[in-house]
Amino acid sequence: MEKEKLVFEKYLVSKGLKLTKPRKIILDTVFATHEHFNVDGLYDQIRKKHKDVSRATIYRTIPLLVESGLIKQSLRCLAKDHYEHTYGHDRxxxxxxxxxxxxxxxxxxxxxxxxxxxxxxxxxxxxxxxxxxxxxxxxxxx
Amino acid sequence: MEKEKLVFEKYLVSKGLKLTKPRKIILDTVFATHEHFNVDGLYDQIRKKHKDVSRATIYRTIPLLVESGLIKQSLRCLAKDHYEHTYGHDRxxxxxxxxxxxxxxxxxxxxxxxxxxxxxxxxxxxxxxxxxxxxxxxxxxx
DNA sequence: GATAAAATTGAGAATGAGTCTCAAAATAGT
DNA sequence: ACTATTTTGAGACTCATTCTCAATTTTATC
CATH class of the missing domain: 3.30.1490.190 (Ferric-uptake regulator, C-terminal dimerisarion domain)
Structure with a gap:
């Protein structure tokens, strides 16, 4: 988990972006499990603990996670885009x-x-x- | 092209469905080339010749073509589903x-x-x- | 730690591919 | 032709995703 945070922060810094609270929460939640995820599921998961992260921010953060190499877009299932971890995972x-x-x-x-x-x-x-x-x-x- | 028509007609009959004019036009246009296609492109192509085939009918016909084994859903590109021929094409x-x-x-x-x-x-x-x-x-x- | 410039956010409006509805039109069997 | 059934076009609708914008947060600088 700490490694992911370092990778993400490094990426953000390289782009002149900031590791804000919402981004940290999203990162933590994404890597709290090893499952595939979609925005809705992620949103529900986050809402259990934090009432202050919006769908918009999740949609905005996912491309950053993809760009940083931590996750990648995976399947499209039931009309929803899904994502999976790539950092430290075998194909x-x-x-x-x-x-x-x-x-x-x-x-x-x-x-x-x-x-x-x-x-x-x-x-x-x-x-x-x-x-x-x-x-x-x-x-x-x- | 004739073979595709036979396959499609056989499938339709087996389901108690009819090879109507719009379905024929769609079939012909789909197999007029060997390219991948999406609904928008197909619609434009059809409209060049026939002003009387609606998007709704295209959306309704594609699952029939898929079910009949003539085409299959392929890549998703630029937020659009794409399709490709399967009949007479090896996987x-x-x-x-x-x-x-x-x-x-x-x-x-x-x-x-x-x-x-x-x-x-x-x-x-x-x-x-x-x-x-x-x-x-x-x-x-x- | 206060201040200001810049980045980020939440809320909800907007977009757009794909689906659904329904009255009108086409089809097939008699 | 007549009737029952299927199909169609048009447009309303859905719903994931994107966009907008005023308000908030962050970071650099004092």
Whole structure:
């Protein structure tokens, strides 16, 4: 958690921005769990403790977290953008339930190595990749 | 093009639906090129020839085309859902150049089989999958 | 620690892609 | 043609996200 704060602060300073209270609260809440999150969930989570952080500020802070390399935009699910941690996390792929919205994270070195192989063939320099599937989770497919 | 029409008609009949004029126009326009498309672009394209197809009907027809297996939802770009042909096209993954926007389509049976294997382990019923990477293409990485 | 300039915030209005409603029009079976 | 059913266009609506702007907070400077 402290590491994330340092990374974020360093990024903000480099851009002439400030690590304000709302930004600190958002950062803390984002990294309080290892889950994927979306703005609504994050807002609810924050509201449990702090009545003074607005949705607008969350929407404004997320691009800063993305730019700083701490999180990245991930799936779009139920018409909502979702985000996931990137700092200190291995790559993984997603199985997304279209019915209940559950996200199963799966590690796969295989998928990664295949993509790398294909990228090499096409002289493509991969910065970021995404592997995933949509469908029904165990519970919802009964 | 005729094949697509047959596939679509067969699907519609199986659902007790009709291949109406607007649906025919939409189908024709979608398969007039091999490009990815979004609703706005499709609407503009259709409007050049036909003044009588509404956005609502396009939005209503796209899920039918998806269900019939002719197209699938693809990338989301500039806040818009994009679609791509699937009928007669092998599954492929995308290498998207972040600089010039070029999309390289790559075939890979391997990626598909890995996803299927992982889904089985997690009792997940895959309806749709997506594999891709962002980065720099050959030209842009020089 | 007071002050002022600059950055940031909260609240709510605005935007815009996608969905829904419903009366009118097209379709298919008889 | 006649009727029942499906489909359509137009526009209202939804809802995630973005924008606006006056009020507040922050930081640098005294």
């Amino acid at each position: 993984h792929l997603h199985l997304i339930c279209e019915k209940c919205g559950k996200i199963i994270e799966v590690e796969s070195k295989e998928a990664e190595s295949i993509l790398k192989k294909l990228a090499k063939i096409h002289n493509f320099d991969i910065k970021e990749y995404n592997v995933g599937a949509k469908g029904l989770c165990r519970k919802c497919s009964d | 492929h993954l995308h290498l998207i150049c972040e600089k010039c926007g070029k999309i390289i389509e790559v075939e890979s049976k391997e990626a598909e089989s890995i996803l299927k294997k992982l889904a089985k382990i997690h009792n997940f019923d895959i309806k749709e999958y997506n594999v891709g990477a962002k980065g720099l293409c050959r030209k842009c990485s020089d």
